[in-house]
Amino acid sequence: MLVFAFLGMGNGSLFQLVPLRWPTTTAIAGSMIGEIGALGGGFIPNAMGLSKQYTGSFSTGFIAFAIFACGAFLILRIAQRNWTRSWVGKGGKALSEVHHIHANAAYDEKSA
Helix, strand or coil: CHHHHHHHHHHHHHHHHHHHHCCCCHHHHHHHHHHHHHHHHHHHHHHHHHHHHHHCCCHHHHHHHHHHHHHHHHHHHHHHHHHHHHHECHHHCECCCCCCCCCCHHHHHHHC
16 A cells, blocks of 8 residues: 555656646647546556566566666756756746747757
8 A cells, every 4th residue: 555655656756847847838748648647557467478478577667667667767867967058047946937949959050
């Protein structure tokens, strides 16, 4: 039950942050997050079944997902530095004016 409580807290905090990060496209971002969750909910059981079928154990599947989760965590940890600067101010308070970060910002500045 404790694990479910922590999962619920993580889910709640995720959807509270969506309007802060994407204020003009909150509905789109929320639906994309839901779709990714649904995809994971269907993908993981199938992958674990394949792990059991081909290796005779679920441990290969658990190890593969643990490696994937660690990789995803590292990528998000690095990427969050730029993300949070664009919408979080000092003391962790949301900025009143969101500064959008564009992938082509350097290109746009050179071409202007």
